[in-house]
Amino acid sequence: xxxxxxxxxxxxxxxxxxxxxxxxxxxxxxxxxxxxxxxxxxxxxxxxxxxxxxxxxxxxxxxxxxxxxxxxxxxxxxxxxxxxxxxxxxxxxxxxxxxxxxxxxxxxxxxxxxxxxxxxxxxxxxxxxxxxxxxxxxxxxxxxxxxxxxxxxxx
DNA sequence: GCCAACGTTGGC
DNA sequence: GCCAACGTTGGC
Numbered sequence: 504x505x506x507x508x509x510x511x512x513x514x515x516x517x518x519x520x521x522x523x524x525x526x527x528x529x530x531x532x533x534x535x536x537x538x539x540x541x542x543x544x545x546x547x548x549x550x551x552x553x554x555x556x557x558x559x560x561x562x563x564x565x566x567x568x569x570x571x572x573x574x575x576x577x578x579x580x581x582x583x584x585x586x587x588x589x590x591x592x593x594x595x596x597x598x599x600x601x602x603x604x605x606x607x608x609x610x611x612x613x614x615x616x617x618x619x620x621x622x623x624x625x626x627x628x629x630x631x632x633x634x635x636x637x638x639x640x641x642x643x644x645x646x647x648x649x650x651x652x653x654x655x656x657x658x
Numbered sequence: 659g660c661c662a663a664c665g666t667t668g669g670c
Numbered sequence: 671g672c673c674a675a676c677g678t679t680g681g682c
Contacts (some may be wrong), residue, residue, distance in 0.1 A: 512680090540664075619681080635664040639679045651681055664675085667676080 507548065508645040510556040510633060511571070511607065520557045520569040523609045530574050530608035533584045535590045537602065541642035546577045546603045548644070553606060556645060556653070558633070566618035567653065575606035614657045627652050 511533065513519065523531055536542055553573040559565055573645035579600035595601035622628050632643045 514680090540665095563682095565681070639664060641679085662679100662681095664679085665677090667674100669674095670672085 507550065507553050508555070508647060508650040509544070509549065509553060509573075510558050510567075510643050510645050510657040512558045512560040512573065512641045514561040515559045515568070516561070519559065520571075520609070520612060521559065523571060523607070524612075526609070528608070530606050532580075533604045533607050534580050536580070536604060536641060537590065537592070538641065541640055542602060543633075544642050545605055549573045549605060551576065554610070554650070557649075560641075564618040566616055566621070567613060569618055570610040571607045572610050573605055574608035577603040577605050580604040582638060617653065617656055621656070622653070625652070625656070 515521075516579060518531070523529065533545070533657070536545060551573050553651050555571045555573065556567045557569045559568050580602040582588040583595045583600060583602045584590040584597065585591055586593075590602075592601060597624050619633075621636060622631065628649055629633065631645070632640070633645075
């Protein structure tokens with residue numbers, strides 16, 4: 504399977520790209536995904552080494568802050584079994600975990616932050632999934648053409 | 659804080 | 671299987 508590109512959302516007040524950079528091994532387990540579509544992308548389609556836009560949601564302004572990469576195979580999200588976690592899922596079987604995650608590793612900040620507002624102004628990006636009406640997916644694929652276009656924008 | 663959009667749940 | 675109710679996301 505050829506290399507894919509992705510976008511993951513995080514609220515910077517909770518976990519920003521600076522937090523990822525400061526994390527142990529500059530990587531983190533991406534826990535708490537509780538959406539089947541996002542899980543399936545992470546479980547079935549990502550490949551170690553895939554490049555990922557790190558998007559700041561619920562931010563002022565929202566936008567793409569940097570780049571990370573897929574750093575592990577999928578494995579069960581431990582928070583689903585932790586009754587003290589807000590991600591606890593009592594109905595997930597221990598022997599067949601419903602929720603999986605991967606580790607993501609810091610690659611770099613973009614040379615400059617590229618806001619959602621700026622992305623919306625480019626016709627070439629008009630069909631980006633991120634910009635689709637009502638989009639709420641926290642993990643989504645990015646077309647190679649869109650990826651390359653955005654990397655040119657940062658200059 | 660508001661609210662539109664969307665996914666999930668559960669009664670029927 | 672339908673769909674109303676509900677909870678969450680996330681831009682504004």
